[in-house]
Amino acid sequence: MDKIVIENFSIRYSDGVESLRNISLSIPANAVTVLFGPAGGGKSTLLRAINRLNDLADVKETSGRILFNGQNILDPKVDVVELRRKIGMVFSRPVVLPMSIYQNVSYPLELMGEKRKSRLDEAVEKALKRAVLWDEVYDRLHDPATAISGGQQQRLCLARVFALEPEVIMLDEPTSALDPVSTARIEGLMHEIKEEFTIVWVPHNVQQAARMADYAAFFLQGELIEYAEGKKLFVNPKDQRTSDYVTGRFG
């Protein structure tokens, strides 16, 4: 089943720096779809279009459609708050909010109006366990979130997204600031849970792309060059440019 269907999507920012041209792409549910390619290719732009975070940026024009569960989310009438709760996002640098570990996870629920302590406690524990962080922080939940390590902070960011029980999790180079051990933990974690979610992953190198991809899309300068199952694309790329990039000839 295709969770997200992108049809002829184009976007241009006012400063003209980064843009996407005529992207068509179907992202299947319950799998990891990897968007990869050299910097400036438009991968982050696409992620930010899918959960409408681009609303915060200076966008000049967009065209095409992005269907999420069959609904065009570029429609101005879409409830963006509801949309962002269903499509969670993790950023490249772990950005913990300036509050305690507990509050970081309960924050999105409190935004929805949940005030009951027992419900919050329950949800926080569940989300932290999901992110395999609970055992490391259960005895200091009320310490500042900045007190834990970078790898732990990134898992906290994941827990925060889990707390919303989203349908889609998007990760924008989530391990680029992490050490190899923390990176492996996050990759393993996402492998384990991918059956339950739709995962869109922008990796920070080709090796990670190859490791993680059920499906892979290669972006170059705002265009989608090639999209296929991960096994096919990395073993037997059809486009010369994909082949050059995957084999390390440029990028």
Add this chain to the structure above:
Amino acid sequence: MDMKRSLTSARIQELIGENLLRLVSFATVLPVLAIIVYIVIKGAPAISWEFLTSMPRDGMREGGILPAIVGTFYLTLGTAVFSVPLGIAAAIYIAEYAPDNFWTRLIRIAIINLAGIPSVVYGLFGLGLFVLFLRFGTSILAASLTLSIMTLPVIISTAEEALRSVPQAFRTVSIGLGATRWQTVWRIVLPQALPGIVTGVILGLERAAGETAPILFTGAAFFLPRLPQSPLDATMALPYHIFVISTQVPGMPVKIQYGTVLVLLVFVLGMNLIATLIRQRARARRMW
């Protein structure tokens, strides 16, 4: 040989430069220190419980300065009531909501220019608008409103600065988690910016407390035999009282003049101290 010489001359330059800068830096402390020490020495003998808590007597040559202290307190409070909510609201709009276009740039330029207007001009403006046109009369209300307009640009620009110094990533993350813009401002940005905002507020109010010209035509009384009873009463105030007893009353004991100046100085520096303490406490507790 050559290399050695240029090296020594550079060293000499460095030595002169560093010490000159050090000297100049320390020199700026001197006037402040001199003023404070001089006023404390001359004014301290006048300070007594009676001086702080009783009405002036004998054409203000004896007794205390209670009505001026109370008046300055009321005026500062009144200024806070009007300028703080308005200033912070404006700063939130400009920093968090306003798009960057011709109109918001115009607002910013207006605020900067507002800060540069001489205080006596505010006084005359307040006389025209609040005292005469709106018929508030010479009153605490009119004077507070006048001082508020003068204080607003200080509060707005420092609050805006404080809001902008909160990392953008916090906003992106919060919005990404399904927060509205207002939830993000209220729960994340404002708490982080609060110490900076409070500092700006206190600096603005401190200036309002010490100003004479804006209240001269709008609310300050030469002498009143009783404390003000309502916001529509005129009031005595420390800065204007100092002007009065220094220039308008013959045979005024110097001790009382300096004593009054000392009280105003303590009032204003006390506010400064509070601002500093808040800033330091917040810095120690900051989580990023």
